[in-house]
Amino acid sequence: MKTNNLYKGSLTTIILKLLNEHDKMYGYEITQKVKEITKGELNITEGALYPSLHKLEADGLVDVEFRKVNNRMRKYYMLTELGTQETVNKLAQLEDYIRNMRALVNPKFRTLD
Amino acid sequence: MKTNNLYKGSLTTIILKLLNEHDKMYGYEITQKVKEITKGELNITEGALYPSLHKLEADGLVDVEFRKVNNRMRKYYMLTELGTQETVNKLAQLEDYIRNMRALVNPKFRTLD
């Protein structure tokens, strides 16, 4: 994910949130959606995406469904019940992370909370 | 750093910013300052901190200075010129990261900017 390694650890959160919002998506679609939303600033590589999706599947957070579209196979991913719960957790963790990082780098935020 | 792995990749940014703000600090002081600012939510482990500080030193971003305080050695770290420049870069990257993550997880922010 580019030269900025702050994104390390956030891939799962990104995937879960997008699936939470779109019901079902396939791999390539996820990479394009991320690129679109971040205006090209963040590009998910396939070498990161697919292992991550497979892990989500193995952990029971997503279900998969193959479908043929335009004579080409697509593997759709969708959240399970467990995946929806985990999405909530991950988003809360992201909020905590942002709040703590703001406090650390911006002294103005230190007395707030 | 706890169970939240979003912090992966942010340790360097945290250290640089604290050094930028305090002129000189020693390792243990950094761990305590982080704990204090985040109200205990983030604890930097020594196994992460010292290798990171040594890398910053090897890369010429910090200078070191040993000093004996209360009959105990302290190794103080302070930013070099290069380190100050890198701090600016890292903080800008953090802002970009937060902006992109907000856009990804909060559709409301997508039309802004």
Next chain:
DNA sequence: TTCTTATGCATATAATTTCTATGTATTAAA
């Protein structure tokens, strides 16, 4: 028509970062 770009899946190996566990040593407090 052939080459390139876009679409779509995937893995192997490496690189990076951080964690866990461990070690040494001094000081202060219970």
Next chain:
DNA sequence: TTTAATACATAGAAATTATATGCATAAGAA
């Protein structure tokens, strides 16, 4: 006198992501 706090450090493991590569189809450009 034993525990907690202070202070440094490393070895090895774990987790995450990047780089490079492979296969295959479709569409558009040259």
